[in-house]
Amino acid sequence: MLTPKLINPLYKIPATTLFLGQNLIYLPECHSTNTVAQQLCQNSMPPEGTVVITSAQTAGKGQRGNTWITEPGQNLTFSTLFYPTFLAPTLQFGLTMAVAVAVAEFLKEAGFNPQIKWPNDVLVNSRKISGLLLENSLQGEKMSRSIAGIGLNVNQTTFSLTTATSMALETGHSFDLNHVFHGVVSKLEVWYLRLRERGRPGIEPVYLQYLYGLNQSLSFETGTGPFMGTIIGIDASGKLVIRTATEDRSFSLQEIRYAYKV
Numbered sequence: 196m197l198t199p200k201l202i203n204p205l206y207k208i209p210a211t212t213l214f215l216g217q218n219l220i221y222l223p224e225c226h227s228t229n230t231v232a233q234q235l236c237q238n239s240m241p242p243e244g245t246v247v248i249t250s251a252q253t254a255g256k257g258q259r260g261n262t263w264i265t266e267p268g269q270n271l272t273f274s275t276l277f278y279p280t281f282l283a284p285t286l287q288f289g290l291t292m293a294v295a296v297a298v299a300e301f302l303k304e305a306g307f308n309p310q311i312k313w314p315n316d317v318l319v320n321s322r323k324i325s326g327l328l329l330e331n332s333l334q335g336e337k338m339s340r341s342i343a344g345i346g347l348n349v350n351q352t353t354f355s356l357t358t359a360t361s362m363a364l365e366t367g368h369s370f371d372l373n374h375v376f377h378g379v380v381s382k383l384e385v386w387y388l389r390l391r392e393r394g395r396p397g398i399e400p401v402y403l404q405y406l407y408g409l410n411q412s413l414s415f416e417t418g419t420g421p422f423m424g425t426i427i428g429i430d431a432s433g434k435l436v437i438r439t440a441t442e443d444r445s446f447s448l449q450e451i452r453y454a455y456k457v
């Protein structure tokens with residue numbers, strides 16, 4: 196069973212947030228922080244902003260059923276618990292936008308030039324530096340819970356994928372993990388609160404500023420083959436809207452891939 200509130204001196208409760216990370220659960224090793232957060236919610240209702248963070252994630256979950264593999268002790272792997280009951284299920288992509296923008300804004304302020312590859316990969320120099328996995332629960336007409344898992348490559352300098360990068364690889368020096376963690380959760384709280392106050396319109400323009408490929412002609416693949424198109428936006432349900440020579444079409448994550456792999 197978990198030992199809640201076991202704080203490793205490595206990760207301290209942030210002084211700069213109102214609620215995010217104020218209940219901080221550190222596990223030296225775990226399978227997946229998203230799954231641990233889900234388990235915590237099974238028998239109790241942990242406070243909003245609870246963070247589960249680990250140094251060694253052994254079965255990290257990625258999007259589309261992929262795994263998220265990271266070297267122990269080198270990177271950030273954590274999950275935050277939100278109760279976004281103010282969001283209608285149809286608007287849940289607003290939360291994805293808020294989390295992706297928070298990571299991008301953190302990186303920008305740290306001197307990087309990030310981009311968001313729809314829906315929520317964060318790239319630096321066209322390589323993936325961060326992946327997000329939001330697992331949402333609904334209750335009737337409202338969202339009841341979201342577990343937002345964030346993997347941010349910080350100090351790892353070798354990757355099996357040539358499409359991956361880290362803060363250390365991009366700069367040539369290492370970073371203090373606790374400092375980076377505090378930077379990210381501070382931004383996350385700001386953008387989550389902005390979503391709560393202003394809704395998706397308060398986030399979307401910034402998301403679009405970071406969006407990789409916006410208004411550019413790119414190559415995509417669907418089940419029926421490759422095609423060229425231009426990303427012109429994101430629809431209300433979070434689908435990618437692509438303009439081709441003949442029409443504007445919206446695609447879900449399951450329906451489309453960029454023709455190159457990041």
Ligand code: BTN
Nearest residue numbers: 227229255256257258326344346
């Ligand atoms: C992706 O890009 O495929 C999403 C990766 C998400 C990884 C993070 S690491 C912390 C949290 N726990 C998980 O099991 N996954 C997310």
